[in-house]
Amino acid sequence: MATAPAIVWNFGFAPEDQHLPDVHQKPNQPKILEFSGVFRGRELTRKDARLSSRVRALDNLLAGGIPRGRISEVVGPAGSGKTAIAASFAASTTNRGEVAAWIDLPNAFDPAAIESAGADLGRILWAFSDGAGAIKRAGDSTRNALKASETILGAGGFGLLVIDFGAMRYPLTQSAALRLARAAERSGTAVITMGTYRMFGTFAAITLGLGRPRPCFDRVAPKSPALFDGLRIEAVVIRNKLGGQGRRAELFAGAAHETLRSPEFLAAPTPSEKHADGTPTKNSDDALPSVGSRKFAINFQR
Amino acid sequence: MERIACIAVADFSIAALVRANPALRDVPVAIGQNLAPHGELISVSANARAAAVRSTMTIAQARTILPGLCVVLRSAASESSALDALADAALSLSPVIEPDAAGHVWLDLKGLGRLYDSEEHLAAELVRRVARIGMDAAVGIASNKEIAYLAARCGGVRVIEPGREREFLDWMPLDAIGLDEFDPSGALEATLMRWGMRRLGDLARLNPDAVATRLGRYGVRLVRIARGEELSPLVARPGAETFAESIELDYGIENLEAFAFVVRPLIERLMERLAMRAMVAGGVKLALDLDGRRKFDRRVAIGAPTSDARAILTLIMLNLETAPPPASIEQIRIEIEARPARGFQADMFLPPTPAPDRLETTIARLAAICGPDNVGTLRHENSYRPEAIRLEPFAPAPPSPVVSRNGDAESENITRLIVRAIRPALEIEVLENRGAPEFVRGANIGARVVSTAGPWRMEVEWWRDGADDAPARAHRDYYEFALADGGVYRAYRELKSNQWFIDGVYD
Secondary structure (H helix, E strand, C coil), rough: CCCCCCEEEECCCCCCCCCCCCCCCCCCCCEEECCCCCCCCCCCCCCCCEECCEEEEEEEEECCCCCCEEEEECHHHHHHHCCHHHHHHHHHHHCCCEEEEECCCCCCCCCCHHHHHCCCHHHEEECCCCCCCCCCCCCCCCHHHHHHHHHHHHCCEEEEEEEECCCCCCCCHHHHHHHHHHHHHHHCCCEEEECCCCCCHHHHHHHHCCCEEEEEEEEEECCCCCCEEEEEEEEEEEEECCCCCCEEEEEEECCCHHHHCCHHHHHCCCCCHHHCCEECCCCCCCCCCCCCCHHHHHCCCC | CCCCCEEECCCHHHHHHHHHHHHCCCCEEEEEEECCCCCEEEECCHHHCCCCCCCCHHHHHHHHHHHCCEEEEHHHHHHHHHHHHHHHHHHHCCCCCCCCCCCCCEECCCCHHCCCCHHHHHHHHEEEEEEEHCCCEEEECCCCCCHHHHHHHCECCCCCCCCCHHHHHHHHHHHHHHHHHHHHHCHHHHHHHHCCCCCCHHHHCCCHHHHHHHHHHHHHHHHHCCCCCCCCCCCCCCCCCCCCEEEEEEEECCCCCHHHHHHHHHHHHHHHHHHCCCEEEEEEEEEEEEEECCCEEEEEEEEEECHHHHHHHHEEEEEEEHHHCCCCCEEEEEEEEEECCCCCCCCCCCCCCCHHHHHHHHHHHHHHCCHHHEEEEEEECCCCCCCCEEEECCCCCCCCCCCCCCCCCCCCEEEEECCEEEEEEEEEEEEEEECEEEEECCCCCCCCCCEEEEEEEEEEHHHCCCCCCCCCCCEEEEEEEEECCCEEEEEEECCCCCCCEEEECCC
16 A cells, blocks of 8 residues: 655755755655745754755755855856856745845846746846945945845845846945845745955855856857857866865856756767767867867766 | 724814924924914814813913924825825724714624624724724723713723613713813803713703703703713724825925935835735835925835835935935825735645745845846747747745646756847857858857857748737857857857857856
8 A cells, every 4th residue: 555755844045055965855855845934043044054055066066055144255256157046046035935135236147047047037036236226436236236135135035135236246245245145044035146356355154256168169060050059167166164275176167058958969979070970079170279169067076 | 792992183274284293202392373463273182281281372471381393284194194094094904984074983892792802902903903004092881872972081991781781871970071162152061060070961951952952952962961861873984095195295205215215104105004904015106296396196016025125215315216206205105005914824735835925025125126027037038049038926826735847857867958138239250261150259258169069040020020019030050169168059050141149058
């Protein structure tokens, strides 16, 4: 006689909060019901409460995801894949039914791209801080962005706050960073900041550094127009207060996610690499930095 | 049995002025017919009365007794606002109320006994609510309007138990009931004093016909009240649906900083009134009387209904900064467009989300910080143009117990490639070699082209050519350039003008 699956009550944190490396829930395990977190202890936000990105390599790198109630910095040069990582977390947050906020200093939020990452735009509160608001002085956009961030964290109930500092070149003052860190801890909201440089200093729990990306171009056939496949992203944990500093991983930001993620596609060699008889060949166009970029999709290391 | 409560604000005209200007709270205040030294006082505050200032004195006489007396003119705007606020305080407890212009409100207490331990508690709650709107009130509770009014005239909180009305009326001193309201000339009061009448019980024992021949209609009414025979029904009036506060300024305001200082208490009082009626502000109408009898009206939209006074003030200031009033401001009237506040019940088994009222307040604050056009849900417009976006109000659906389609999707190490928009598109110069882009030069950019993908031709919205509000047709070739600076950019060439632009960077 078939027995009903057992239900495990998971008080205080979501199933993915337990998403630690090598501890993945198997499909045949009992279903875990989520509890909204009313039974928190003395700690304002539990250190093991994590927000998963649903990208296994990234979650392994961060020991289960970014911590809730803490600031996680993603730093790297322009085009290094910061937005792709933030979008993964935004997609994960909104798909769980939580609400996210996105503070946009450079006005670079592209709704179509974020939606294509799987995020529910209806659950992302976007605010563009261009200094046109209440305060109109030098450095307005940063000041307004910090005020807006504090306002959002003060409201409570947001699962994720993304602050895009764009190409800002100077760190925040200690007092500003401290205020935001305190506000994040009080609210329990996971905060991701994107910037070219580290801005929160010691107040960030995690600093994820991204190296210069390797763009991957490909051709369907020799002499055919080139296709842009995506970016190979190298990520390293520069700082992690919660452990795991120095870990590295390689990710791939793909232009055609649904196709690229299928195992058959990843395993198959690219057409340009094979002759008609099946022997490997070399792409004739030397201008292309990499051929068969899909290889990068399956080569990653910790 | 019917139970009626009466809220009475002593010296209502002065209380309304003090409410509008809290700095006058501890100052002896009097209202004059005019501000000339021979002008008579109409009403005096309790602390001025304690110093022997009376309402029939001239200003010069009063200032001889009390040099620090502050004499002001009566303000119809303040009284109207105070009366509305008093009605709101009453309506927050009972739906059946009857206000009058002299600062009295009667409430029907039917059915409220279940909500409060006793009528004393209910009366104390009424006093607290009136205090929240900036006035001190006395409350009387009895089985009819007149006795409730007389109980309130005694000051503080006084509850007349059913069946003990006669006892209360017999005790009620005549000088506490305000005989000048019956006969403003004062002859009635003088006559009663001459007859040795000190309490209502003394009057009740007189023959009404004999009193009528000697004191006229005022006397008859007084005897009927003393005998508990004056029974007028409670005439319910609907509560005001407009929430407005006004202030008349002695001197014109010419700068917005001073304006904000004056307006802030008005907004805070309005928010208090809204809170008592379980409502929030959905919009603000600003009506300013300017120097030279000019009017200045402005409607300030609020992105999301809120009860946050600070956010509303910021929005008003932002609005006025864009187009300030052309002359000094002499009178301010703020009217709030009220919306019902939404309740929220959190679910224990779903992820927490912001409570609607807090979310609305947050959005209103964000609108004040970032600008009203910079907050909301950003969506891609229904268009083939990549740059076409639209902003919608942020209103997330409640979380569903069913996880959405991507909820369980998990990939090994692949994320989706995201393009960061460059708004507006950056015009660049592209140096070509035999038709192939070789070097890109523009503001903040200048690098060799390492790899190129494309072109992908796009020709859209030609069908809208000629429409008045339509953008020009887009006829472009799109490319992806990997530059030597390490970035991959989305670029396009306008085929009509042969101009190059970069409108995004892959990140």
